[in-house]
Amino acid sequence: MHSPLPLTRDLVLIGGGHSHALVLRKWGMKPLPGTRLTLINPGPTAPYSGMLPGLVAGHYARDELEIDLVKLARFAGARLVLGRATGINRDARLIEVEGRAPVFYDLASVDIGISSDLPALEGFTEHAVPAKPLGPFAESWERYVTQVRAGDAAPCVLVIGAGVAGVELALACAHRLTQEGVAGKVTLLEAADTALRGIGDGARRALLAQMGEQGVDLRTGIRIARVTAEGVELEGGEVLTGGITIGAAGARPQGWVADTGLQLTDGFIDIGPDLRTLNDPLIYAAGDCAHMTHAPRPKAGVFAVRQAPVLAHNLRADLTGGARRGYHPQKDYLKLISTGRKHAVADKLGLRLEGDALWRWKDRIDRKFMGKFHDLPKMNAVQDIPAEAAAGVGEMLAGGVPPCGGCAAKPGAGVLRGGLAGLPAPTRPDVLHGAGDDAAVLRHGDGVQVITSDHFRAFIEDPYMMARIAAVHALGDIWAMGARPQAALATLILPRMRDRMQEHTLREIMAAASAVFGAAGADLVGGHTSVGPELTVGFTVTGLHDGTPVGLAGARPGDALILTKPIGSGTLFAAEMQGRARGADIAAALAQMAAPLGPAAGVLAPVARAMTDVTGYGLAGHLLTILRASGAGADLRLADVPLMDGALALAEAGVRSSLYPQNAVMLSEVAGADAGDARCALLCDPQTAGGLLAAVPGDDLARILDDLRAAGAHAACIGEIVDGPPLIALR
Template identity: 55%
Template structure:
């Protein structure tokens, strides 16, 4: 087993389109040593366009439609940045993002697709939805179906655009509404004489299929305005519709026009190697690209066929090797859904339709999705032939978790602390046992703590935000005001250029979090090691007596400010078993500060932040220090989406069993109950408050946006935890 090779090149994939999804799969099977791969996409999933009509018709669920980019990135060893790209600085090699600092690249590739948002049509942005991006359309369609089913909207739809996409979607919507028991009134508005993109004979077949579905097809008709009542046509007539869908062609994303990229009609010009014209560091593929030498219609088949060439050329460009060329085929088999489980096939001007063709389309589409879901298990590195006793057993255990799941168990820690004989100092008021040490500095109470996290996401910026919030938790739990932070950063081995980029991201995130909390970063220490590790030593000032774990009283109420389940989800994510949307939602919550929550809870009798030892372990610390017992309402404890199901499947952090042994809980042993022992990273504040103040405090926390809840009460000792 060899040490990881140093990182020297940043390759950034902009957009989670079909080509990039397939590149991620191939990268996971054959990564380029020394290259750091990054994917930027607005969401954790990307809808597969080939199954969109089937989804709209009700044949596929949304989960079946979505490509889980988080799982693909985990498989590829790539970092995933959930954000919108909004610009590019080619001189500096930077991709500008909507919600965070720019990301640097040595090589980058665009696969951002197209949009059907008709921005120039008056009223469209306010009253209509484009068929692309698919996320917004899918969500709006499900809302509309529910409104129709509830009698809150008529089943009337107008589709602007009579190409293949508009035709497919009109029949899909008609089928779904009819299946819901409604009588659909769907109108397709097309500016030309017929269906574009297909031969006349195929167009006639599709026109008859629309008529069979009860769809009205208006040709040589142009939309002039969209209103809350429908679509106003040129000439003054109108189409009444409760839902208006735009499918009139493929529009490039508007931000591309604001760049200096070479464009044709808003699409990125590329050469036969998929490189952007006159820029060998950039590539583009899929619907956002324009290949001047081989112009083709916007179709997913070309994106899929381009994936092997893009994969090879990214590797070659990063390694300084020759590149391949890509020439798209002239024609391809078109399979067009006709609403129900019937499809039309067309190639070379010949067209046939039937149920068997829908089965063929379904087989092709589901095979594509399975290729991105059923990812192969790659072989582990060879082990030495001879090892010391116990090594094999440890290697066969679950991989070491990141975050607080990598902590030493509380029993081991307590044994070590019990053997210490610290020097007595009059200015050290409290030491081990509370969240932070309390010092008397000239009559002022100062608290100090340190914490670090082993990386559990490959995004240094997000990792630093979470690590900063996590370290501040100890200060907030003591009722103190953050003052100063020192950073401790271990980077994996990388080139000086990548070191600078990574440190810039880490410090930008840390400065943002600590600055918002009123704390200054006064310096720190950095080094290189085997993996990314980020930590902070933080001080705070207590304007009143610090909140300790020993002030709880019988009759007090327990408030928790944040869900539990981070350890389970992170462990499952390592095994590629967690859903990407659950992972992203959890990470987003973990990166949110809790200073306002701490201020609301500043008069708590006792408080701690829930981290590595789990909710039960940290609650037991309060119980033992205060001489009280606790009764928890298991159903009231907030849990991150997906965590309970993953626990039921047997996913647990490496620290789960030591936590369970150290803080037993009396009550049912259900998957939800097991989450009480789940190690938390950037977990919630656990506050013990007077019963008469609990509801008011909870209301304030909910208003601030925290997922807070009253989870139990305290009683007379001895120290124990019981579920009710």
């Protein structure tokens, strides 16, 4: 059997800045075999700074200026670690990431941007919003505009810092308030006696004129004493009222960089012409977080963009033994500065150049840049069919859907029933239940022990997150039977990679699994590991119960059906494999999948008459197992079934998991189902680490839902158990 080339080097990009985004795109066009590429970033998207004033002014929607790092990482074949880097242990070559195991690197690059936070200014951290990082600022601004629109916030904006960034933001804020139809006021505060230092006289005069025309109040020589919830208090006691206070004064480095031992200038990472740090050849830096010692320049996105080809070349050269290149920035460059409305000022050679045409030019440049990420080339994710192949190969690949991972990688329910049909019934008196329920039940002292096993192929590249989700998924059967988790054994297949990479991959997996099992009260006591063509993760788990476990057979007419997590993960990750899912939706789905069911099980187990976890055979399949075992039917309110963000739109677009066709056979047992309806299709969507589905006494429903929500579960009542054959009727 053909297997991929082994992995021999770990390249890690810290931060999703412009340089790294372009490196990822270039890498996707021509990957380097043998390299595992990793991107670490706090969130699933990275905003493009050039279009931020346009967003503030209302010219762009948020998604127009965001680089979707989930899609970009998939295109590049990279694993995406959603977490905030907090340090680098250069001796051990480990990158510390908040809330998870550290990430090993052979070669690393830092592109984490800057902050305009002013922590030394009293009250700023609590009451102001720094303009950088851009993502949190954009969220705060849109929230503020919504409050102004509703009359819940004063339309008064205070901007601290009258450099180019501050002036551009102040003008954008003024335009947006005008567009919202409110009589707003924008005040720009500058400590120096002159605004807009560092640009040409012509551009300065044009921007000052624009502020005058649009009513922006510029105040220079200002000394701020403190920022408060109501605005800004100046030295001398004057108070300026503001519904939002924005910090745009200067550029501050990320604080954790100071503890890395890298050579710094004013907190920024010193780099040479080849973009390597000066005292560690294994670490590069680019963008605003770096200081070019050979050619110091102001912080500007143009340098990050132009560093990218050199950075991509040099990283590849270091991984292959090639020659590095140097980056030598131009001394002067054209700055196009927007003025709130669709009008811009050009800063070049001291001339005064402005007009609507300049804004249209800037808009074309910005959209062209973002088009590189919004319109990624299509890559073939499905294996090509050889000219000569056995009968049936073409038929199995005809759908063009790559095989899914997670619980969507199961065989169909019919295959499973047929394959297990000859399995003999348990003969030992201490084996109380075998195949057919969520877990085997064994006599154990005065109570019972339940035991279950689950295992699936990776559906994301991050082994830490994969292990967290796999552990939650494996515990699902234990929680569904109301048992207390006891012990777990791991079963892992690691990809072919050099020993040190395997060691660190195994360390990440075990750290994640230990955290999940430990929090559930179980011990991870060992397991078995082998090497194969791709990562698979599984666990065998035992649990204890002092009485009779909750099974599938106790549901009664009149019981309410409760679901504790939304569905849609199979559709979302099928779309993610095809580059069609929104990164924010994937990040939200991962968080929901990694959420343990223990708190919800603690509420449901004492009252549930029947309970299961919703996994590979979808909500319809798992509800039908309860109905068959209980000899009852169910009315299901389709509109009340909670869905993961983005799942419905993708289902309406025709996205289906590779397991969906086998699951969809079960729609024949769902009265009123329309296979062409997206919500009906999602009933057959395979779930990984899905929620608990429980039948509970209907007269106690309100209290149970309140308790579940207090426990943090996204619980919903989706229907009732009714008299009749084991069928589902949609209502």
